[in-house]
Amino acid sequence: MTEPDTIDVLVVGAGYAGLYLLHRLRAHGLSVRVVEAGDGVGGTWYWNRYPGARCDVESVEYGYSFSAELDSEWSWNERYSTQPQILAYLNRVADRFDLRRDIQLNTRVVAAHYDDAGRSWRVRTEPAGADSDEHAELVARFCVMATGCLSKPKTPDIPGVGSFAGPTYSTSRWPHEGVDFTGQRVGIIGTGSSGVQSIPVIAEQAARLHVFQRTANYVVPAHNRELTNADQGPEELAERRSSALNTRSGLAFDGGELNERAATEVSEEEREREFERLWRKGGLTMLLAFTDVGTEGPTNEAAAEFVHRKIREKVRDPKVAETLVPRDHPFGAKRLCVDTGYYETFNRDNVTLVNLRETPIEQVIPTGVRTTAEHIELDALVLATGFDAMTGALTAIDIRGSGGARLRQQWANGPSTYLGLAVAGFPNLFTITGPGSPSVLSNMRLSIEQHVDWITDCIRYLDEHDIASIEATEAAQDSWVAHVAEVAEPTVVAHANNWYVGSNVPGKPRVFMPYIGGVPVYRETCEQVAKDGYQGFVLTSA
Numbered sequence: 001m002t003e004p005d006t007i008d009v010l011v012v013g014a015g016y017a018g019l020y021l022l023h024r025l026r027a028h029g030l031s032v033r034v035v036e037a038g039d040g041v042g043g044t045w046y047w048n049r050y051p052g053a054r055c056d057v058e059s060v061e062y063g064y065s066f067s068a069e070l071d072s073e074w075s076w077n078e079r080y081s082t083q084p085q086i087l088a089y090l091n092r093v094a095d096r097f098d099l100r101r102d103i104q105l106n107t108r109v110v111a112a113h114y115d116d117a118g119r120s121w122r123v124r125t126e127p128a129g130a131d132s133d134e135h136a137e138l139v140a141r142f143c144v145m146a147t148g149c150l151s152k153p154k155t156p157d158i159p160g161v162g163s164f165a166g167p168t169y170s171t172s173r174w175p176h177e178g179v180d181f182t183g184q185r186v187g188i189i190g191t192g193s194s195g196v197q198s199i200p201v202i203a204e205q206a207a208r209l210h211v212f213q214r215t216a217n218y219v220v221p222a223h224n225r226e227l228t229n230a231d232q233g234p235e236e237l238a239e240r241r242s243s244a245l246n247t248r249s250g251l252a253f254d255g256g257e258l259n260e261r262a263a264t265e266v267s268e269e270e271r272e273r274e275f276e277r278l279w280r281k282g283g284l285t286m287l288l289a290f291t292d293v294g295t296e297g298p299t300n301e302a303a304a305e306f307v308h309r310k311i312r313e314k315v316r317d318p319k320v321a322e323t324l325v326p327r328d329h330p331f332g333a334k335r336l337c338v339d340t341g342y343y344e345t346f347n348r349d350n351v352t353l354v355n356l357r358e359t360p361i362e363q364v365i366p367t368g369v370r371t372t373a374e375h376i377e378l379d380a381l382v383l384a385t386g387f388d389a390m391t392g393a394l395t396a397i398d399i400r401g402s403g404g405a406r407l408r409q410q411w412a413n414g415p416s417t418y419l420g421l422a423v424a425g426f427p428n429l430f431t432i433t434g435p436g437s438p439s440v441l442s443n444m445r446l447s448i449e450q451h452v453d454w455i456t457d458c459i460r461y462l463d464e465h466d467i468a469s470i471e472a473t474e475a476a477q478d479s480w481v482a483h484v485a486e487v488a489e490p491t492v493v494a495h496a497n498n499w500y501v502g503s504n505v506p507g508k509p510r511v512f513m514p515y516i517g518g519v520p521v522y523r524e525t526c527e528q529v530a531k532d533g534y535q536g537f538v539l540t541s542a
């Protein structure tokens, strides 16, 4: 048997996080291997190729900030870029920084076991997608999980879903060659962001589209538009990036000049004017209209009613409009969806909204979908049913730490981490945008860069100080977990059913996973921990 390859750092995943991490670590002279299950780089933007897929953070803020040369060589076409352009950008990054030679594609990491004696990780890989027993091993001093918060599709929990005789497409595993729905009767299940983006585009092509809606969502307009060079010159980028660092979500919005007041401090007219202004501006800004939008009470109710009115204005059939009005959760309690023409799609003659609250799906059958009211015949079925978010990709790997402790077992009642970066009992393991960090509540690009920079600096520090292992303490982890829960407590998002708490996956423990205390506070905390010689971690000399 041949000896496994030994490297400094193994990175799992070649999305935004894995690519940037490889670039940074390599610059420090470390040997790095990135292992990626897909047969291309790009992560989210490699897998989610469904029609209408775009970012909902503005393109100019979604591009990396680490290279002025890259900035000057790239321009975004639209305010919210399409998936093909974002994927092209990430491929450009891979080429521009010569990353591909250290990326192993089509390979899945199935296990990572810590070797206490060797103070290193033994990682087992398999060919992805192939039915094969072939496997390989790697030994790495550090293992970094850049596996993504939204990369493990949820297993569809719909009776009979496998029995459909026609093609079934998942938005998160869309065929690379695209799908032509011309002349077809199509059904789509799911009205989260993926459904909201794809429904208007599929409706334009299909002969007939049935939208199966269980929960109506709050959908705000993108007001997408073409970008000019002036929108993305060096000064504009610098200004936006520095504003973004000071906002809770890491998004520049209004140049960082957010309303610092509660709506209860202003008149009703002023409150409505502000909602209207932000609605016209487009994107996720309405969430931050006032400081009290995200907590239960009159401002949140007013924001909800504001959107309800907009839906009624846009949708001609009053019964359809009422079905689209979200009633069972507060505004912002599920991730806001950002649309182009979503509500208007329900004015089309070829689109039918099926209200699953009134007539649930009994079963998917070979010819279509049977609800409690009717049998809907379909030629193709689209699943936009979401992800096992934040923990799914991590617990899919058999991760065992010091003394063989199993991550899956340790997280059986929900994830515990220190800063979303490390887990007690799992030395030399880092998680990028892990549970307990702002991650999905922020501009992910910014949070990814912050984690990558922190981890790179940490490994450099360890090497400079001749330290062989770093491990979060139980005490630091417990206190961080308690803080994450405490700041989430007053917010509506922590108490609703949504993927942030894992309630979308049957059997998943209900824990609010991201850190809602805001990007600036979080960044300062991480910086302070490092400045204090990695407080909350045990460092063991070589």
Ligand code: FAD
Pocket: 012, 013, 014, 015, 016, 017, 018, 035, 036, 037, 038, 042, 043, 044, 045, 046, 048, 053, 054, 055, 056, 057, 062, 107, 108, 109, 110, 146, 147, 148, 149, 150, 151, 194, 393, 397, 432, 433, 442, 443, 444, 445, 448
């Ligand atoms: P990912 O891009 O998810 O990459 C992780 C990679 O790890 C994947 O390629 C996966 O195949 C690989 N991987 C996982 N497990 C293994 C394993 N065991 N072995 C080998 N490889 C593995 N965020 C925003 O901030 N703005 C947006 O506009 C936005 N839009 C989004 C749109 C969609 C459709 C989705 C699903 C998410 C969106 N997000 C958005 C969140 C998005 O996931 C992040 O912005 C970002 O792309 C995450 O990058 P990442 O590298 O951390 O993870």
Ligand code: NAP
Pocket: 054, 055, 056, 057, 150, 156, 157, 158, 189, 190, 191, 192, 193, 194, 195, 197, 213, 214, 215, 335, 338, 356, 384, 385, 386, 387, 440, 499, 504
């Ligand atoms: P999602 O938000 O979890 O939405 C899944 C949808 O499927 C929901 O409407 C859900 O209904 C429905 N569903 C799930 N299981 C079902 C079942 N058994 N029967 C009927 N309906 C079912 O997933 P997503 O739309 O893929 O988005 C996930 C996240 O990815 C987003 O929140 C966002 O962060 C990111 N994303 C961003 C963009 C973007 O705009 N840039 C686009 C796509 C995704 P219930 O709500 O009733 O469970």
